[in-house]
Each structure stands twice: as structure tokens, then as C-alpha cells.
Amino acid sequence: MSKLINNQYEMQKLVGHGKKGEVFKGYDHSNQKTVAIKKTKxxxxxxxxxxxxEAYGSHQYLPEIYDFMVEKGYAYIVMEWIDGEPLNKSSIKYDEKNAVENTIKILEGLDHLHKNGFLHCDLKRGNIMLIESKPNVKIIDFGRSKLMRNNEKHKVNGKKDNRAFKPAxxxxxxxxxxxxxxxxxGYMLTGKKTKNPKKINITNQKLQxxxxxxxxxxxxxxxxxxxxMITALKPFA
Structure with missing residues (x-):
């Protein structure tokens, strides 16, 4: 039997889990739409x-939040449903142009986050969702995100609001x-993960x-x- 949260959100199917919680495909009965529900202790x-x-607001390469609540010792984040799969599990193959285009989209989402005063702090293949239809890419999981130390965006009475946000x-x-x-x-270009750029085996030396x-x-x-970085990559997209 599906569980109903806040008399509105139905948790239908477990689609992901990790050390800190679980993610369900759900349904918002009030607004009649599919949602993602993150459950954690x-x-x-x-x-x-x-x-x-909530602070970063709306951006095509970042998921939109709809609701947050705490019930019976669990926190629930209700957000936009992304019909795709993470980069580390994706079977989609990319040529150089597509890989660079997706990288630019990741950078555009990240730029929006940075301009709103935050660092993601957990950029990895499992936190990049790939979608076959537009917008193609979404950055997910902001559980480790931190406030930039030099941010000017989030202040209370002239001071940084560290009550809600932890500094990086x-x-x-x-x-x-x-x-x-x-x-x-590099992973999208080669299918291999490496932190050594000289081991990214591509023929395009300018891109490398x-x-x-x-x-x-x-x-x-x-x-x-x-x-x-976007400006540098655009000639290859």
C-alpha cells in the first residue's frame, strides 16, 4: 500500500537509496503531477x-523544490520528477559534440548555483541526471552544498546567514x-573516469x-x- 505524506503526496516506488536516505517516485494529489520524494532521518x-x-530558485538544469516537511522522525523533500538516469548508470553514448554540450549545461546550472552564493560540493557521476529529451541534464543532490565564504547574497542584518547555511x-x-x-x-568523452587530464585519451588536443x-x-x-570555462568550450559544442 502506498504511503501518503502530509495528506497530499503519495510515495509510490523506491527508485534510489544511499547512506543518508531514499528517493521515491511519487504523486502530488493536490496538483495532479508526478514528483520525486526524498526521505531521510x-x-x-x-x-x-x-x-x-529554495534559495537558488528556478533553473532549467537544476531541479525545482515543491515542499519540505517533517513527519514521525523523517524529513521529506518533494521536488521535480526527473525522468532519466544518473551518468554513472547511463547507457547513452556521446560523441565529442554531445559530451561538450552536456558539460556546458552542467556548467550553466553550476554558474546559477554559484551566483546564488552556493557551492555544490558533491559533483560526481551519480549526481548528474541524463535525460533523453530536453533539457537533457540536471544536477541533483544538494545535501552537501555549502555557502561560499565570500558570498554577498545571503545575509541577515549585514551578516552572513549561517543559521541556515554552513560555510564551505x-x-x-x-x-x-x-x-x-x-x-x-572526460568521462563522457571516453567512458573512463580519471583525475589526470593527460590520461583523457582524445584526439582533439585543443579540447584536452x-x-x-x-x-x-x-x-x-x-x-x-x-x-x-563555458566560453572556452563553446567552439567545440
Missing amino acids: SISRAKSEALVM EKGYGITDELNKVAVLC KILIQAMGGDKNKRYKTAEE
């Missing part, structure tokens, strides 16, 4: 994730996120040079913003 983490999602670890920033995006791009810059050991020589 980690209430403080779920609250933080919901607040981040010192030394972790945008260049680290772009490094991880370059790793994802972009990935090398994004993944380089010297952070000062990496791309500084998602927009900057």
Missing part, C-alpha cells in the same frame, strides 16, 4: 538541502568545482588543453568561473 541535512534549493571548507571554491566538471566531461587547465594542480591557473 537526517533532518538537519534535509532542511539545509531544502533551503539551498576553507580552501574549497569554484575552481575545485570546475575541476570536477572537467572530470565529468581546456580540460588540463581546469584540472591542473595549480588553482591559480584554472578557470576562475563557470562562465569562463
